[in-house]
Amino acid sequence: MSYIIDRRLNSKKKSTVNRQRFLRRYKKHIKDAVEDAVNNRSITDIDKGGNVTIPRRDISEPIFHHGEGGMRTKVFPGNKEFVVGDQFQRPPGGGGGGAGEGKASNQGEGEDEFTFQINQEEFLDFMFDGLELPYLVKKQLKNATQYETRRAGFTNAGSPEKIHIVRSLKAAHARRIALTGKDRKKIRELSKEIELLKQQLPNPETSLQINKLNEEIELLKQRLKRIPFLDDFDIKYNNLVKIPVPSSKAVMFCIMDVSGSMTQSIKDMAKRFFILLYLFLKRNYKQIEVVFVRHHTHAKEVDEQEFFYSRETGGTIVSSALDLSSDIIEKRYSPADWNIYIAQASDGDNWDGDSSKCSKVLHEKILNKVQYFAYVEITTGPHQNLWQEYEKLQSVWAECFAMQQIREPADIFPVFRSLFEKKSEGAA
């Protein structure tokens, strides 16, 4: 007797837990691989999944086995010309005696690296593992303007479309039971009496009594009927309440210096940084807008293509960009509705008199409205005046202002991580 079962529709992901255990165990290796990929990949596929390679010795499961040496005999098939007593050199790699399981991986290639793929989601998980948006919670509810309706039990009042039928009928049923209990009990007792009387020999007296009792029952039954099936106060309504939810919208300002001193490679590094920030924000907010502001002596809002690829030269006045950003915030992105992030990249070069103005604009107009302002200086030289000016700001706006320096592409990811590393609660 055989049973034939179609299992194809059963869940396929039986190994998911085991796979996660595996990833968890080799987290460090995977993180390294991810970091590598982030630094070396072309910008457009920075967030694709990727290959992770782990040295095979790190994931081997040791068992006792025979090592090389000693005496062994092994039987082989397909003899062609050997006769007893033939002697020949040991083949290289000690294969002849056959240490057996030693090097054999089942695909027949003695690989010493174990390579596997992780998908995009996992890739991003590892990429942003341990990072968080700073002070997210604190700001989240302060200016909440969005609400979400959630269920919150039942009430006795409400509009008809919210009637909960099952609850209402249950309540009615309970009320009916409660109100009629006494009468029904009485009816039962009376009918029992009638039964008893009927068992006696029929005589006028008992039949009279029976009639009387029947009348009484009839009366009670009428009383029962008067109890309504459904009463007003039986009706229950679904209760919905409004709960403020944090804004799920974010806007990200990319501010970049495009003056003559910014070479293509510096811009490239800036772009990588912006993309990382964008991917990171995308994981936290449902809706993201990106505003590109570039500046030399004048600031201008541009589209992405122009932002990264058009070339201009000129001096540098950083404050122009900050002014423009501040205007845009005022016009389009009210801090009540939007989570505002600003990332500024520059080589640190600024016109001498302008830096103090920059910090003034930041201090007065911008930092009180944004969630986070990150400044990265991409330079190999010493810090310039803008950096020194910003340093003063840092002590005042410690919670939403951060600055870091990037010297070479390999720094980008570590710098990004250090900007968004999970911080202890203390600072708030």
Added chain:
Amino acid sequence: MKKREPISTGAEWTFEMIAEYDHEIGRIAQEFGLDTYPNQIEVITSEQMMDAYASIGMPLNYNHWSFGKQFVETHQNYKRGRMGLAYEIVINSDPCIAYLMEENTMTMQALVIAHACYGHNSFFKGNYLFKTWTDASAIIDYLLFAKNYITHCEERHGVDAVEELLDSCHALMSYGVNRYVRPQPLTADEEKERQQAREEYIQRHLNDLWNTIPKKEEGAAPSIERFPRDPEENILYFIEKNAPLLEPWQREIVRIVRKVAQYFYPQKQTQVMNEGWACFWHYTLLHQLHEEGLVTDGFMVEFLHSHTSVVYQPPFDSPYFNGINPYTLGYNMMQDIKRICVDPTEEDREWFPDIAGSDWIKTLDHAMRNYKDESFILQYLSPRLIRELKLFTIMDNAEKPTLEVTSIHNESGYRQVREDLSAQYNLGNREPNIQVYNVNVRGDRSLTLRHFMHNQQPLGDSSGEVLRHIHRLWGFDVHLESVLPDGTVTKSYHCPEIITEGETDSLL
């Protein structure tokens, strides 16, 4: 016999066709006297097949990263087209579960049904090793118990603690089997019931063993008797019962790993026979189907194509050579036994006087029931097959600069080749023989293991690491000594490592 209409003509399969093939194959199998468990044939997708691969072929198993690694590796190789998946997996359970891949053609499904559902199935039911070591009706329940228990432990004690423990147990999995003592068959219900009682009992029992209250001292000359009195081959068992520091739940997990190892032990010992038996029967059963006109010639051509590639043995100097193919050896031996019964030559009568000319069905059935690879080869490998496969033996003595051919497929070599090949399938020779030798009960509680060397073969290079796992389980110092048959210790390993190098050197 009257020719009948073929069951199917195309490559596509349907559930009705599978049922019909199964019915016909089952009927023929019964005519040949195959005794099987009921079959549960499950059609699955390739992805599910990979899941099954990853949990060592079982429909369910506890969670561990190594299964995840296996899955990732299989998945990767399959996706890159580096390997195909098996056409089927069959589980030694009652009813016998066989997985068929959705991608197979009708011919392949029929082949797999004959191979797994009647070949392997009857082997599982009949072979003495499976009978003594496994309880087919209980394994699924037991695995469910194990999975739940381990999940429970993870909740109570943390994933990391359980994972570490499982790592250590897995390293010793091959040493969790009693080779000589016949075990109790395992049943899930009893396991559950007795588990609590066992936990308590063990804990109390241990306290006796490790009692630190000093006994009367005078006259008690420290006895030189060892503990255990005789060396213990089942290291996991010894640890479960005697490791001083393990918690009850840890002992239970050691036990689970041990029981699973025991369940798979017969499969390791009967690979050649099991596959040979299944190949022989799919060949025989499908030919019978053809005989009766139930399958087309095209079906047979496709079947023979995959049959021959399964039982192909590349010669030793081929780039595809990867040891002796157990399918080839097993299948050919089965066919050879049939030949000896049906059509014996003079040579066969001389070598196999008791089976030459006998009823082949009975003889094969007897062979299937009462042997394992090692004894099967020693008993039944015929000179003719040795000639056909052109088997020869090479001796590799590490002390000599060259390899030597010691025997080949000729009159004077048959017996030696047969013995050598049989020894090759002796698990005792393939895996180092390591046993618990002594525990320093009165001193530092150190555990000493002994590796009884076979043909002076030393241990491989991962031994140190395995020792660390044993140390984790035992909790105190662990020593491992490789000993020659005459009792001299050639090499010793220690965990934690002993720093005075001079001492270990002097042992060499």
